[in-house]
Amino acid sequence: MKARTFSFRRVTSVEEALAAFASCEGEARFLAGGQSLLPALNLRLDAPDLLIDISRVEGMRGVSVSSSGLRIGALTRHVEVLRSPLVAEHASLLSRAAPFVAHPAIRNLGTIGGSLALADPAAEFPTCILALNASLEIAGANGIRTVRADDYFRALYETDIGPGELLTAILIPPPSHGQRVHFDELARRRGDYAIVGLAVNAVIHDSNVKEIRLAFSSVGPIPTRAKTAEAQLIGTFLGAEGIASAQAALANDLSPDGTDEVSSETRMHLARVLLGRSLNALLREDK
Ligand SMILES: Cc1cc2nc3c(=O)[nH]c(=O)nc-3n(C[C@H](O)[C@H](O)[C@H](O)COP(=O)(O)OP(=O)(O)OC[C@H]3O[C@@H](n4cnc5c(N)ncnc54)[C@H](O)[C@@H]3O)c2cc1C
Structure with a gap:
């Protein structure tokens, strides 16, 4: 199938992008890496009147660091996240997750901002930004605002980004x-979306858990924190007993739907397996 006819406009600044969207009388979409949007157009799952190509917008690409942390431009491509020494040093969770995102050809074009704007519940980067307690910078008609990742994901494919x-x-x-x-993550094949994925961000001293954030993918309509399991772990010694208690606590945090391919029980079981593996990996690293 081919996409329905649409108008196309390339912009080079945030202001120009916002103005192009505001002046469209029909439906407009921003085009970043095109790795989700273009397949959706070709399959006629979406049929906007105007595509606004933002891929050359100044100041939305690249990684920088300051005393307040790491800033990753939304147009930074998956491959750039994967290879960035600054990301590896200051947000290595993203470097670890990037190889799981799709395949090299898609990582060469897809952008981290596109992934977060799409907010596929099976995607890797949304869980990472939730675990990292990141914030998202959003530009609109009233200027720039920031929203915490905890408040950003609203519903299936729905985020705090307004029209x-x-x-x-x-x-x-x-x-x-x-x-x-x-x-x-556990997936049928490398590069597939996960059946269950887990991003963990913890502060551990001598096997004692001081802080921890656990963010799961593919267990509901949005990336999901396991807050009961987190509370169970904080202040405890990370050993076999603590890990088993956290795995049991997941029953309070997650209630994944079943599909024809993976039952709810299997998904839940895999979430526990993943949590056990991940906590044991942290434990090994702490020694
Ligand atoms: C075969 C295949 C396998 C894949 N496997 C995975 C996988 O395992 N894991 C994974 O995470 N992803 C996977 N993807 C998706 C891929 O990572 C996409 O690159 C990503 O989801 C979207 O990024 P993009 O830059 O291509 O966005 P686009 O396709 O250009 O845009 C996606 C949506 O986000 C909006 N958007 C984009 N950027 C912005 C912005 N800055 N502000 C506001 N709205 C914006 C667009 O309007 C559009 O609605 C796969 C894709 C394919 C085709």
């Missing part, structure tokens, strides 16, 4: 002393 607003950057707080991170 005509542009996600411009992801802001990640500096890593704490003793920070340990881990990313893992």
Whole structure:
């Protein structure tokens, strides 16, 4: 199938992008890497009147660091996240998750902002920004605002980005002393969307858990924190007993739907397996 006919406009600044969207009388969409939007157009799952190509917008690409943390431009491509020494040093959870995102050809074009704007519940980066307690910078008619990742994901494929607003950057707080991170997922084949994924961001000293954020993918309509399991772990010694208690606590946090391919029980079982593996990996790293 081919996409329905649409108008196309390339813009080079945030202001121009916002103005182009506002002046469209029909439906407009921003085009970043095109790795989700273009397949959707070709399959006629979406049929906007205007595509606004933002891929050359100044100031929305690249990674920088300051005393308030890491800033990743929304147009930074998955491959750039994967290879960035600054990301590896200041937000290594993203470097660890990036190889799980699709395949090299898609990672060469897809952008982190596109992934977060789409907010597929099975995607890797949404869980990472939730675990990292990141904020999202959003530009709109009233200027620039930031929203915490905890408040950003609203419903299936629905985020805090309003119509005509542009996600411009992801802001990640500096890593704490003793920070340990881990990313893992279970998928049928490497590069597939996960059956279950888990991003962990913890502060651990001598196997004692001071802080922890656990963010799961593919267990509901939005990336989901396991807050009961987090509370169970904080202040405890990370050993076999603590890990088993956290796995049991997941029953309070997650209630994944079943599909024809994966039952709810299997998904829940895999979430527990993933949590056990990830916590054991953190434990090994702490020694
Ligand atoms: C075969 C295949 C396998 C894939 N596997 C995975 C996978 O395993 N994991 C994974 O995470 N992803 C996967 N993807 C999706 C891929 O990572 C996309 O690159 C990503 O989801 C979207 O990024 P993009 O830059 O291509 O966005 P686009 O396709 O250009 O846009 C996606 C949506 O986001 C909006 N948008 C884009 N940027 C912005 C912005 N800055 N502000 C506001 N709105 C914006 C667009 O209007 C559109 O609605 C896969 C894709 C394919 C085709």
